[in-house]
Amino acid sequence: MIQLNNIEKYYANKGIKNYVLRLVTTTIKQGEFVSIMGPSGAGKSTLLNIIGMLEEPTYGSYEFLGEDVTSLNERKRIELYRNHIGFVFQAYHLIDEMTVYENIEAPLLYKKVGSSERASRIADLLDRFNIVAKKDLFPNQLSGGQQQLVGIARALAAQPSIILADEPTGNLQSAQAEEIMTLFKKLNQEDGITIIQVTHSEKNAQYGNRILHIADGVVKEDVAVG
Amino acid sequence: MFKLNLKIAWRNLWKNKGYTFINILGLSIGMASCILIFIFIRYQLSFDEGFKNEDRIYRVISGWTTPDNFFESAGTPRPLPAAMRNDFKQQFDKVAAIQAGGGIIKVKDESGKERIKTSESVHYAEPDFFEILSFKWLEGNPRQSLSQPNTVVLSDEMADKLFGDWHKAVGKSINFQNKVDLKVTGIIEKSPDNSSFPLKVIISYKTYLNQARPESTNWGTVSSTSECYVLLKEGASIEDASKSLPQFITKYYQRDNVSKESHRFQQLRDIHYNADLGNFANKVMPKKELYGLAIIGAFLLLTACINFINLATAQAVSRGKEVGVRKVMGSLRRQLIVQFLTETLTITVVSLLVGCVLTEVALPGMQSLFKDHISFSIIEHPIIFVFMVVLVLLVSFLAGFYPAMVMSGYSPALAIKNKITANTAGLSLRKILVVVQFAITIILIIGTLVVLRQMSYMREKPLGFIPTAVALVDVPYDSMAITRYHTLQDQINKIPGVLSTSYCSAAPSSDFNNESNFRYNGTVRSTFQANTKTGDENYFKTFGLEIIAGKGLSKSDTLKDIVVNETMLKKLNVVNYNDAIGKTIRINDKTGNIIGVVKDFNNMSLHEPISPIVINSNKESYNTIAVKLDSKSILPAMRAIEKTWNTVLPEYVYGSTFMDDKISEYYQTEKIMGALFKVFAGVIIFISFIGLFGLISFVATQRTREVAIRKVLGASTLELVKMLNGSFLLMVFLANLVAWPLAYLFVAKWLATFTYRIDLNIWPFVFAMIISMVITLITVSIRSYKAAVANTIDALKYE
């Protein structure tokens, strides 16, 4: 599903190139649950952003679903966001002015899903994540874990084939983190959704089935998890 | 989607109540001012609209070129209309004369008792006049009603006034000037307010000719009260008609070497806007002033929009995250722009509603300023509604487009990483906008100061005579009234509080001016014309005029002695004024001796230079008795004068004005300008400074953490306030530098329209700078002081 070939990323500062990623080549198949790990500043977020087409690599090629997406125009990229990719953020990034319900509804509106279909999908998600009672609350009325649940529900609403999550549990306590990870695993195994997450925690990485270790912008290790 | 956007917009506006309030306040005041200006301009542009064939109607203008001057009048020589009718048959369908005048109208009831006596302005018109200008006839028609002598047509309103009900007026008669009885033969609909033709009493032109005035056949005399209108033939061009004018002029005018006559045709739609020529309604509004108002309106709107842009881009950062999230959820940039514009539109619509309320509140003030009934009714004038829609769209776009572009352009990666900072392009643009906004504000402040100073200069400038406590009382000038002049003057002189009285044709300063050719000391005709005034021996004393050589007029009923002013002698190159004493002046076919020289006085508004003036006595030409009063007893004296007047001249109608009122009337336009400047400068200052307040609030909030950290490091409150204020003061200072040259250009140009004007010095500029800097300092300090003394711990705990 994802094919990265010799991806390089550097920031030029006063003529000196500071490499963030060097010759990253890897393949991620449909249905995998990949964790990216490494020390701070290693380039994990940068790699995930490139996979999510939020940033462009300086060099190298990237195919998503067999299509070269290295430099895609806005419209095509947004097509992919609407239909294939869901993002989950460390800081949740819910829209403060919208209720839980509206936050989950937003991507469906962009995808132009009909209103009855919308209602049933949202009801389904609220039900599944046990947040029906919270649907009319605003993000600042929820706990961090609840907010992240909403964040995930929002990512799932458009029924993406892949979820990209940058330290989804970074701001959460371990109990809440476990809940989220279990949810990810379930989504991966039962719904076949591909998941790529960045994490610092070895424990969280164990929920997946593959770990990419990155240091200084280079993939040092690529191990399968039992 | 739209509904959701609207909902989000509401919540966002509510969340940032403070900024929303500032935006709405600024925009609604700005929009209210624009609406007021628009309805005023709309009203002014609606003058003389809707006549049939309006594009083919012209007024004939007369012009004279003298060696050192060119001037024009809306009047024509009285024989001109008939001659033009004859000579321009090819080009004109109709040519008609109309003569303005006034007089006393009396109506008797059945028993012959006098029921109404009133002084009214009247117009003598040829029937063709109404075939050129399509008035609505309620009864009668121009051909039948106005072709006989001693007939009169009334407006329905006037007929109601005279006869109770206009339906009953036709067939009855009114007495005019104690002389003729006029039969009412028709009724026309009253002209609307926005008309240059306020015709109320229209007497047939034959009645006028019957009075056999000598000047009615004279091509050499022109009064601005005799106008001539023409209707161009369909398909003919006015340029072609104008080509025949030189031939027409040579045919009828006697050539002489002093002034050269000319004519031209003025379009009907120009009449209301030409202040030099004037019209029967005495309502003119130069287009230049309308443009000036429109520019001020645009400035106001711009300032309000700048507030909006500044606050919106300042807030933009905090919405960066939302933009990023929406983008990765699949929102197109276009959809985000639409969303942000929806928010702006919401604010704008709310502001419009508030603005409409403000307009309603301000309307009476504007109506009394312009003395006109200006309507703010969308039903009457749907164009106002169209304007408001356009205004909303324009403002939403102007104010909302740039912030929407900036915000929607955030890269999602940066936004999500919380890496968007205020220090991006937005800041320098905000600075530029603040400078622009304050430059506009300062230009208006300087303009206001200069206008107000020129106004007070005009109020206080010595005019060469004393206009205070002088009443100008009308006197009738027919032979019967003249026989009672002596009695009237005697009795008025006896009233306590009356210091002196003088019969005259016009006060020293007047907008009623006669210019005549003359011969000085038996030489050839002079190269310039003299302004003539007549008055009796008390003229100089009553108006406080100063004789600087020779002596004043002595008692005489006809031209014998002459007093001239300094300008006259300067123009005649007489250096020693005493040399002129005893020389003759031949003027209006009579000769007199110069016996005195009067010190120069301003004989017209201060826009105009002083004319060469000839003053002499001539009982036949008086129409006013000027009464100098003791300023302590003006009221009782005026009551006594009116009573005396009515007993001496019971057949006539009393009327009086005060000299200083007349003079302040000259400056009506300037007064309006001054008032408008004051109001709009106030509004702009207000809008700019609430914008500034919003901006500094934002900066202060944004830098709370920085302020807190600096405080922990030991910065004093004063140092912090200085830190926050510095850039704003610099911006306002820069704005002053930008504004000064522009303001100089504007005010210098405006002042140039006055012959007598203040010297433009640096003070209004310095003063504007001080005002703007001080208010900035206050506004900014209040807010930044609050930030500087805020609790440190709170700020550091945050996030």
Ligand SMILES: Nc1ncnc2c1ncn2[C@@H]1O[C@H](COP(=O)(O)OP(=O)(O)OP(=O)(O)O)[C@@H](O)[C@H]1O
């Ligand atoms: N705009 C930029 N300009 C210059 N350098 C940048 C920029 N953005 C990121 N970097 C650098 O790229 C490197 C990798 O950053 P990245 O955010 O991918 O690290 P990370 O592995 O996610 O770290 P962390 O675990 O702390 O989140 C860092 O050294 C950072 O300094």
Ligand SMILES: [Mg+2]
């Ligand atoms: Mg990271």
